[in-house]
Amino acid sequence: xxxxxxxxxxxxxxxxxxxxxxxxxxxxxxxxxxxxxxxxxxxxxxxxxxxxxxxxxxxxxxxxxxxxxxxxxxxxxxxxxxxxxxxxxxxxxxxxxxxxxxxxxxxxxxxxxxxxxxxxxxxxxxxxxxxxxxxxxxxxxxxxxxxxxxxxxxxxxxxxxxxxxxxxxxxxxxxxxxxxxxxxxxxxxxxxxxxxxxxxxxxxxxxxxxxxxxxxxxxxxxxxxxxxxxxxxxxxxxxxxxxxxxxxxxxxxxxxxxxxx
Numbered sequence: 001x002x003x004x005x006x007x008x009x010x011x012x013x014x015x016x017x018x019x020x021x022x023x024x025x026x027x028x029x030x031x032x033x034x035x036x037x038x039x040x041x042x043x044x045x046x047x048x049x050x051x052x053x054x055x056x057x058x059x060x061x062x063x064x065x066x067x068x069x070x071x072x073x074x075x076x077x078x079x080x081x082x083x084x085x086x087x088x089x090x091x092x093x094x095x096x097x098x099x100x101x102x103x104x105x106x107x108x109x110x111x112x113x114x115x116x117x118x119x120x121x122x123x124x125x126x127x128x129x130x131x132x133x134x135x136x137x138x139x140x141x142x143x144x145x146x147x148x149x150x151x152x153x154x155x156x157x158x159x160x161x162x163x164x165x166x167x168x169x170x171x172x173x174x175x176x177x178x179x180x181x182x183x184x185x186x187x188x189x190x191x192x193x194x195x196x197x198x199x200x201x202x203x204x205x206x207x208x209x210x211x212x213x214x215x216x217x218x219x220x221x222x223x224x225x226x227x228x229x230x231x232x233x234x235x236x237x238x239x240x241x242x243x244x245x246x247x248x249x250x251x252x253x254x255x256x257x258x259x260x261x
Contacts, residue, residue, distance in 0.1 A: 002033035002072060003204070007232045008259050009068035009081055015252040017085030020093060022236055022255075023243040024137055025065035027168040027227040030202050032069045035133060039211040044074035047100040053130050054119045056104050058112020059137035059166060060094035061244070067091050067099070075101035110143030112136060113163055117153050120161040120220075135164045139171030142180045147192070150222075154193025157218035162211070163194070165222065166201065170229040172243045189222040201225030233258050 006029040014020035036042070040053040057066045064084065071078050076091070076099060083089040090099040094107030104115050116134035123130050136146065153161055167185070169176050176182060189196040195216035199206040210223050229243070230236030233255045236245075245251075 002037045003030040004232070004259060005072060006033055006065055006068040008256065009071065010064045011233070011247065011252055011255045011259070013064045013067060013081045013084035013091070014247040015249065016082045017093070017247075019244065019246045020064050020085065021061040021244045022064070022233075022247070023170065023229040023239070024059060024062040024166065024168065025068075026231045026233065026236070027201070027229050028059075028062050028065050028135060028166045029068075029231065030204060030227075031135065031164055031166070031207055031225055032065055034204060034207045034211055036069045036073045038208055040133070041130065042073070042101075044070075044101070047075055051128060051130055054103050054116070054132040056106065056112045056116045056119070056132070056134040057095055058106055058116075058134050059109065059140050060106030060112075062135075062137075062166075063091075063093060063095045063107075066095060066102075070099070070101040073101070075099075109137070109140040110145040113146055113149040113153070116161060116163070117149055117156070117158060120153075120158045121156060123160055124158075129160070131160050131162065133162045133164060135166055137171070138165060138167045138169060138176050138182060139179065141165060141182065142176075150189070150192045150194065153220040158220045159215040159218055161220040162215075163220065163222050165224045166227055167224050168227040168229040168231075170238065170240050170243065172240065174240055186222075186224055189224070193219065194222040195219040196222045196224065198224045198226065201227035202231060 119132040236242035
């Protein structure tokens with residue numbers, strides 16, 4: 001139910017802003033629900049609690065979904081969702097640390113994994129046991145900086161780090177396969193020294209089990225979540241046209257009719 005509500009609030013936010021990135025927001029909703037309502041150690045009323053688990057949304061264009069999760073978890077007021085992309089609103093098209101619960105300003109793709117590695121190293125240096133999670137897009141990991149960071153994560157043996165790839169197989173202008181194929185993706189992460197798990201990113205049992213699995217000693221974890229772009233709304237599913245699009249009142253009502261069915 002939490003994931004469905006995240007999707008409803010994604011479309012609600014995008015209606016308020018008039019446009020936005022619904023495709024990658026909705027594909028990530030199940031994983032975000034499992035993180036914020038099951039796996040992560042957090043205190044929404046104390047967002048900078050030093051022992052909190054960290055989450056970095058490296059695919060920052062999916063901020064509508066992250067904001068929806070933060071509102072449901074209690075980090076921010078629900079009313080903030082109706083100010084998405086408004087002047088002086090803390091809730092913009094990409095994450096901004098002005099909003100409670102945001103660990104990093106993201107949007108320029110390819111940087112989140114490197115920063116998450118710094119957080120994981122920081123935990124080790126401070127003898128703290130918090131875990132760092134970072135979510136990347138499949139189009140994003142065509143960036144070379146991601147693979148430099150992947151080398152570093154394995155080199156430093158960061159078993160307190162989990163990288164999640166939202167593998168919906170569609171990017172801004174076409175399918176990932178057409179633009180720059182990633183396969184064999186799981187074998188690549190294993191070859192870089194990561195403990196690698198593949199799951200159905202919309203099967204909550206698989207998502208929870210993978211997030212709860214004990215980390216492999218001295219290895220970071222790569223969780224490849226096979227997902228559907230625009231999940232939950234038939235006219236947006238599996239289409240690059242709904243990576244980012246306008247959301248009129250009519251579009252919003254069509255989406256909500258399906259999400260409320």
